[in-house]
Amino acid sequence: MGKPFKSELSFINETYDWAKSVELKMTSAEMAVFVGAPTFVVGSGGSFSACHMLSVLQQDRGIHSKPVTPLELHYASNAIRNSNIVFLSASGKNSDILFAYNTAIKHDPLSVLGICMKTQSKLSQIASRHPISKIFEFESPAGKDGFLATNSLVAYFTLLSRFFGHSLRAGTLGPTEAILDKILKFVSQLDPDFTMLVLYAGWTQPVAIDIESKFTEAGLGNVLFSDFRNFGHGRHNWLDKKKRQSAIVALVTPEETELAKKTLSLVPEKIPKLILSSEYSSALSSIDILIQSFYLAAAVGDKTGIDPGRPGVPGYGSKLYNLRYQSIVGNAKKDYNSINAILRKSGKPFFGDLSKNERQFWQAKLNNFKKKINSERFGAVILDYDGTLCSQEQRRKLPSAEVVQLINSFIRRGFIVGIVTGRGKSIRTNLLECLDNEFIDNVIIGYYNGAVIAPVTDSSQPNINIEPKGPLKEIYEMLKTSDFPDMSLDISLRPWQLTIEDNSQAQWEMVKSRIIEFINKFDYNDIRIMESGHSIDIIIKSEASKLNIIAHCVEKCRTRGVSERFVCIGDKGKFPGNDYELLASEYSLSVDEVSSDPDTCWNLADFGNRGVSAFLQYLNSAIFTESYFNLSI
Secondary structure, eight states: OOOOOHHHHTTTTHHHHHHHSSSOOOHHHHHHHHHOOEEEOOOOOTHHHHHHHHHHHHHHTTOOOOEHHHHHHTTTGGGGTTTTEEEEEEESSSSHHHHHHHHHTTTSSSSSEEESSTTHHHHHHTTTTTTTTTEEEEEOOSSOOSSSSHHHHHHHHHHHHHHHTTOOOSSSSOOOHHHHHHHHHHHHOOOTEEEEEEEEGGGHHHHHHHHHHHHTTOOOEEEEEEETTGTTTTHHHHHHHTTTTTEEEEEOOOOHHHHHHHHHHHTTTSSSSEEEEEOOOHHHHHHHHHHHHHHHHHHHHHTOOOOTTOOOHHHHHHHHHHHOOOOOOOOOOHHHHHHHHHHHOOOOOSSSSSOHHHHHHHHHHHHHHHHHHHHBBBBBEOOOOBTTBOOOOTTSOOOHHHHHHHHHHHHTTOOOEEEEEEOOHHHHHHHHSSTTTTTGEEEEEEEGGEEEETTTTOOOOSSSSOOOOHHHHHHHHHHHHOOOOTOEEEEOOSSSEEEEEEEEOOTTTHHHHHHHHHTTTTOOSSSSEOOSSSSSEEEEEETTTTHHHHHHHHHHHHHHHHHHOOEEEEEETTTTTTTTTGGGSEEHHHEOOOOOTTTOOBBBOOOOOOHHHHHHHHHOEEESSSSEEEOOO
16 A cells, blocks of 8 residues: 655655646635635644644734644534634545535535645535535646655645745755755664654644654654743653653754754753754745655654555554544534524524523524515515625626526516616626526616616616715715725726725725725715625615615516515625615525524525525525415525
């Protein structure tokens, strides 16, 4: 089983060169998974070293990040809801990582991202069923690792560093002849029953984790690890009590040079010491020292007669690796869809926070709402556009074929579709291009958050050649001349609305806060600031409301002879989201954020469904009659 370890080392620089240059297809919104919220980074075995590397990269950017194994994620499930989850798996097929993915998706995380070193992985196939997931797959030229993670780790360390914009050195990495000589001399001094204490700090922590992993998994020797200062809090006593068997490996970047020097000078000279150092700083130092550590493992393998790439696996080892433990620890029969719906409404981080009375209250409200919305007879559906009919990443394109087909199925039957959005004529252009022209008269648009309502066939609307209302022009001029550092703002002025977008997206939360604080300083009376996933709309309250579209849709239903009841669907139902007012209607569903109102604006989507996927789930449940349709959610 496995490959000769030294043959794997021969591919290291080829892998590094490949990982430095391979295309990274990641949008700013996907990058926000890495930098936008607390993160659990999940992996097993050798990939766990890469999890630590990602966590160090995130922490360097000010993000709380915790590496966990799949079983640790299971026991941290109450914290999943308010976190991003990143999965690192070389093969994307082992039972542990698949169990962890299912654990995460059931607990409604903010987002899920996977990175695999194999294309068309099992993890990718499962993730494709859940739109909140995104998987990046790569195919390293070195192919599958042997028994230990080697080339996949170099690829991970390099790719993850690139995700965070770290500069990487051209040419080759790895130990010089002088370093190899130091490694061989150190190994020659090791006791047959040695214990190696690995000291690290900062960027070298992932390498320390990996050394312990390799030496333990291949049976090369005992490894303990500690940061340089925790070593001084009692761990030095191991050296005193086990002098003959002990040795030290110090992992040193330029930042730790003096600390390492002073620490090692206090350790008895007779204890063997090896310093693996790098002239580089930050992420590149991790990659450099990681590769050096591989040669330490190879040298110890030569001394012990164990090839780290194929050390031999006992029969019980294979059984342990393939143990299906989900039925042991994860077999609780829970209605995760109901739990998630209640948690979204209650604002509690996990179900255990709810008292018995609270659980009963919310469960009764959920049951009543489901019964009510599934029994009503509707003739119209009123929809938000961005975040509901199209994802934020696809908002510059037409709605998907599945969305178009579904809307056409309603309008062809004579039912009314209202679409109310912060956009202008671009929506009309898009809908005319993709919807069934024979029945498109059944579509009504509310432009600029309902400031202008017109049939999609009315080419005269919206008329933007009029003077902007209220203080919009004044706010526009102030924003254009104000100093907002590191912001790439796109500001559009229309008669009823001022729209502000940040083209960087990854910094959107920070940008949004600055803009809102800036505008609120002036205490304008007739404006409302509305937030969406990608923009801020400043509207004139007396002119614009998404509710304005309702009367037009009801009148159209009356003309068509169908039920005058309507259901509203949007994504930003939580105040001050731009669907808050619309989704306060009696029959309303959110595909993402909900209000705290217990009687409406529920998110009933299955776990793993959000945005467009949730919209499709809702309306695909429709059961049609001649004059109305029911939902069955």
